[in-house]
Amino acid sequence: MNCKTLVVELEDYLDEELDSELRTSIEVHLAKCKNCKLIVDTTKKTIQIFCNSEPAPLSEDTRHRLHDALVKKLGRPRA
Amino acid sequence: MSTPKMNATGEKSPQTRAPLPSQVVKEDEPILVAAAKAGDISAFETLVSRYERKIFRLAQNITQNREDAEDVMQEAFLKAYEHLSGFQGNSRFYTWLVRIAVNQALMKLRKRRPNQVSIDEDVNTGNDLIPREIEDWGPSPEERYKQSELAGILNSTIADLDPPFRIVFQLRDIEELSTEETAEALGLSVPAVKSRLLRARLKLRQKLDRYFRRSENQ
Numbered sequence: 001m002n003c004k005t006l007v008v009e010l011e012d013y014l015d016e017e018l019d020s021e022l023r024t025s026i027e028v029h030l031a032k033c034k035n036c037k038l039i040v041d042t043t044k045k046t047i048q049i050f051c052n053s054e055p056a057p058l059s060e061d062t063r064h065r066l067h068d069a070l071v072k073k074l075g076r077p078r079a
Numbered sequence: 080m081s082t083p084k085m086n087a088t089g090e091k092s093p094q095t096r097a098p099l100p101s102q103v104v105k106e107d108e109p110i111l112v113a114a115a116k117a118g119d120i121s122a123f124e125t126l127v128s129r130y131e132r133k134i135f136r137l138a139q140n141i142t143q144n145r146e147d148a149e150d151v152m153q154e155a156f157l158k159a160y161e162h163l164s165g166f167q168g169n170s171r172f173y174t175w176l177v178r179i180a181v182n183q184a185l186m187k188l189r190k191r192r193p194n195q196v197s198i199d200e201d202v203n204t205g206n207d208l209i210p211r212e213i214e215d216w217g218p219s220p221e222e223r224y225k226q227s228e229l230a231g232i233l234n235s236t237i238a239d240l241d242p243p244f245r246i247v248f249q250l251r252d253i254e255e256l257s258t259e260e261t262a263e264a265l266g267l268s269v270p271a272v273k274s275r276l277l278r279a280r281l282k283l284r285q286k287l288d289r290y291f292r293r294s295e296n297q
Binding site: 045046063066073 | 120123124127131132133135136149152153156157160161213214215216220221229230233237248252253255258273274276277280281283284287288291
């Protein structure tokens with residue numbers, strides 16, 4: 001395993017879809033290569049930050065328009 | 080064919096992501112869907128309230144246009160209601176709803192920019208993926224920013240990605256669809272989803288680096 005081959009396998013490594021042999025080989029490389037370790041750690045962090053980000057509340061106007069559209073379709077005001 | 084990393088509740092492994100309470104699939108979803116299918120309007124309204132913010136964000140991230148995003152959200156919920164009887168429950172209701180919203184959003188995007196957006200065209204995922212001179216971010220770099228500042232950073236960062244990468248990232252890493260579900264929703268092959276996702280993740284990592292690197296913040 002080297003830096004180039006790690007990138008080829010990185011997608012499956014991040015998604016935990018590698019067999020144990022390949023996974024171990026990557027982890028051995030990561031223990032030696034500071035650059036690749038930082039790439040993996042900061043990429044995991046990137047995914048985590050986006051995944052954990054909460055969607056902003058809808059504006060009142062947007063909620064009202066959604067409400068009106070649903071009333072028309074569903075036939076009665078939302079609770 | 081790769082195996083989606085989902086646990087029994089349909090959530091991804093917590094090793095790389097720790098879902099917030101609002102992201103965890105609520106156990107009552109199948110009950111609400113069954114009630115809505117049987118004509119209980121308030122059950123459908125509960126589903127709308129639960130997912131409206133996420134569907135709006137999804138639409139906003141795909142279309143990059145607030146007005147279009149609002150239309151997409153409305154159309155997605157109306158279509159979901161209209162076709163609810165055809166929902167077989169083979170996937171989560173939310174996954175089904177996301178697919179409807181993605182279709183609506185892609186139609187908007189293509190209508191607005193007919194010559195610029197093709198999600199299924201070959202894209203250059205390039206061989207220049209190995210970044211150099213990486214810096215550590217520290218354990219919780221996002222905590223250096225207020226919630227609203229962080230939201231602004233994430234929005235502008237994802238907006239900078241080209242649509243084929245942005246949409247795949249949105250479905251896989253924000254909406255947490257599996258690789259196979261993402262491929263099906265977008266009409267792409269599994270390898271195409273994987274290569275776009277890797278490119279998107281590394282691009283976003285690179286873009287966030289300027290905000291999160293330790294040396295910029297000490």
